[in-house]
Amino acid sequence: MIRRCVFLLLFVLAPSFVLAVDEPSLLSEPGPEVELSSAGADWQALFESLAAQSTVFSHFTENRWFPFKKIPVVLKGEMRLESGRGMSLRYTEPENRTMIMDERGLLLRDDRGHSREVPPDPRSGNINAALLPVMRFDQKALAKIFVMHAVRVGNTWRMDFEPRDAALVKTIGLITVWGEEAKIKQLEFRRSSSQRVEIVIDESQSGVVFTADEQKRFFR
Secondary structure (H helix, E strand, O other): HHHHHHHOOOOOOOOOOOOOOOOOHHHHOOOOEEEHHHHHHHHHHHHHHHOOOEEEEEEEEEEEEEEOEEEEEEEEEEEEOOOOEEEEEEEEEEEEEEEEOOOOOEEEEEOOOEEEEEEEOOHHHOOHHHHHHHOOOOOOHHHHHEEEEEEEEEEEEEEEEOOOOOHHHHOOOOEEEEOOOEEEEEEEEEOOOEEEEEEEEEEEEEOOOOHHHHHHHHHO
16 A cells, blocks of 8 residues: 555656756766765755755646556646645646645545545555655755765756665665756656656745645645
C-alpha cells in the first residue's frame, strides 16, 4: 500500500520536458558528486534560495510510467507546501483526491473531507523523512539521507539524490530535480527504466498565504 501511495504522491508529467540551455546534454546525465554538508558557494546559495521559499503553490502535470503500459498515465493537480505543515497534493484530473504528507505520516482525504491515515510500512523505510527534506531543500537533513550528484549550466541545474538506505532505494528509487535559478521545473522518481513518476511544474508561486479554509482542507 505504501508504495502505491508514493506513486499517487509524486511528487512531481505530460509532455517530455527539455530545459532551454546551450548544452542540454550536460543536464541529461547526473553530474559529479557534491558533498551536501560542505557544498561550494554557488550550490550553497542555491540551497538557501530554495529553502527560503517557506510557502509554495504550484500547478503540475504528472506522468506515471509502469512496466505493463507503453504510454504513461497522466494526472493533473495542485501542490501546496508550507514548511511548518508539510506538503499537500490535490489531484484534479482524472479524479479529485488529496494526499497530505507531513511529519506525522501520510493522509488521504476525499472532497467530502473524509480522511484516512496510511499506516507506515517498515519495509519501505521512512518515506516522509526522505521526501520532505527534498521539497524543503533542507540541506542538513538531505546530507544524512542522500548522496547528491549535481551539475549546472548557466542558470539551469540538475540535482540527483540517491538514498543511502537500501529500503528507500527500492521504494522511491533515484530522485532527480531540474530547475532554473530558484525555481523547480521538473522532478522524477525513478525506480527502474520502466517504472517512474515524472512531474512537470506548469506554474508556481512562492511566498503565498494560504487562507484558513485552505489550511483546513489541504493540511492537518
